[in-house]
Amino acid sequence: MFTRSQSLRDYHTFGLAAEARYFVSVRSTAGLKAVLTSAVGRENPLLFLGGGSNTVFTRDFDGLVVHLNAKGKRVVGARGNSVFVRAQAGEDWHELVCWTLQQGFGGLENLSLIPGRVGAAPIQNIGAYGVALEDVFHELSALEIATNEIKTFARSDCCFGYRDSVFKGELKGRYVILSVVFRLTRADHRIRTSYGAISDELQRRGITDPSIQALSRVVVAIRQRQLPNPKVLGNSGSFFKNPVVSAQRFEALKARYPDIPSYPISPQKHKLAAAWLIERAGWKGCRKGDVGMYAKQALVMVNHGGAIGTEVLELARAMQADIHEKYGIELDAEVELH
Ligand SMILES: Cc1cc2nc3c(=O)[nH]c(=O)nc-3n(C[C@H](O)[C@H](O)[C@H](O)COP(=O)(O)OP(=O)(O)OC[C@H]3O[C@@H](n4cnc5c(N)ncnc54)[C@H](O)[C@@H]3O)c2cc1C
Incomplete structure (x- = not known):
């Protein structure tokens, strides 16, 4: 179950040579609970990892790295113009964005192409081009490490701020996020184009009334132009x-x-x-x-x-x-x- 002396170079996008004393990949809540109650899980410092795109290992990690790989996303409800989508922590963020756009659901388009996984997104309240995760967040479920109990966090429980949440503050290191529910729109989407780079790019392309899918394509193009691809640099x-x-x-x-x-x-x-x-x-x-x-x-x-x-x-x-x-x-x- 556990790997010893695992290289972390391929598990974080900065790509430094560092090793974890122990490493394990989990695909379910039951698997996660088993890891946390095992001797290795109880006796070592823990570090949870999604896509490793906000983590830089400047040295070896003398503990257990838990790589969160639970997959799955589905519609869990609808009310009026809102649709609720639950995604598991190990889902790739951009794949989720693309999937919601394919279903015609609005809300995540400005957050296209942000690297990483769903579980880490609420931790720093990811944001880009005038939209932050908190704008589309409904609730999340998380496992309390000390008790192995699952708790639901509503938006007000998360204390979202600029690149911040309660999980970076007073609850840091106490919960593992298992899944996140997003509240998206089914029609009459709120198109947010006021951010300078977006309005410039739309103008350049001659688009005056963008769809959510067109807006996502514009965001992807801007990001590909301005940001280095971690797979290359x-x-x-x-x-x-x-x-x-x-x-x-x-x-x-x-x-x-x-x-x-x-x-x-x-x-x-x-x-x-x-x-x-x-x-x-x-x-x-x-x-x-x-x-x-x-x-x-x-x-x-x-x-x-x-x-x-x-x-x-x-x-x-x-x-x-x-x-x-x-x-x-x-x-x-x-x-x-x-
Ligand atoms: C090229 C590039 C562009 C980026 N652009 C943006 C941007 O526009 N906006 C933005 O906000 N960010 C941006 N980021 C940062 C990064 O993509 C986000 O912070 C992303 O949410 C990190 O996800 P991850 O799964 O890779 O997190 P990781 O690096 O794996 O983890 C980040 C932190 O969250 C913890 N963690 C991870 N998953 C869980 C979980 N399920 N439960 C509890 N704790 C967990 C980890 O222990 C760690 O402390 C960018 C990064 C890159 C490389």
Whole structure:
């Protein structure tokens, strides 16, 4: 059942050479429960893994990596214009998006081509092009590790925030997400095209009234143009979060840098573009050893082939210190560093 000294290189999209002391793949809730109650499951630090696209293994993991592979997706209900779809944690995210679009269900189109699996999506409330998972979330079921009991979490239980949820905060490491139910639309879809890159691409293609499927194709095209394919160049997407600052702090920065991009998220808070800060500080396209920042997207750290964990950590720390010195802003990692 358990593999010893398993290489994790092929289990995370950054592709670093690291090993797990123990590794196991699970395909069902019964299998997961058996793993968690086994001696290896009880006696070792645990790490749950989906597609490994938000996880960077900078060193060996001295514990048990549980690879979550339960598959399945189906319609579980409908009410008015809403349709409810349940997907198991091990489903590939983009395959789920494509399947819902084939059924004519709206809601996930702006989230097309995000790597990873369904189970990890609520953890950081994945988002792209003006839509976040919380906009289409209905509920999830999760297994409590300490008790082996299954609990249902409604939207309000998840405390979703920008790339954040209760599973990254007070419940971190306490639950394994088993499945997620999405609330999608059957007709009269809410088409969200206000995000700059999307409206530009639609205009370029001469599309004025896009279908959900056309919008998905536009999102896929933009992403393929701007982001490195992890199968070709190892990466974990945005390495840092966009920093959120007070309105006062933002005004001070705006006085110094009149062209600083920002998105007001409340009267008191502004989200800044980490990519702009990084590019302006001269890090875009840089390379140190076998790690660097992607030449077309300043926020994406890439593995040029033979990167090692210490190189990743050193580059991340050097950038954080420099951004702090230049702008007085703390850059927090969006990826999970191990
Ligand atoms: C090229 C690229 C582009 C990206 N673009 C975006 C984007 O536009 N928007 C965005 O939000 N993210 C983006 N990401 C980040 C990533 O795709 C998401 O965070 C995704 O949800 C991670 O899924 P995963 O299955 O790969 O997670 P993993 O890396 O396997 O896991 C992430 C975290 O969740 C935990 N975890 C995983 N599954 C479970 C589970 N079932 N129960 C409990 N804990 C679990 C893990 O322990 C880990 O802490 C991008 C990544 C890449 C490589």
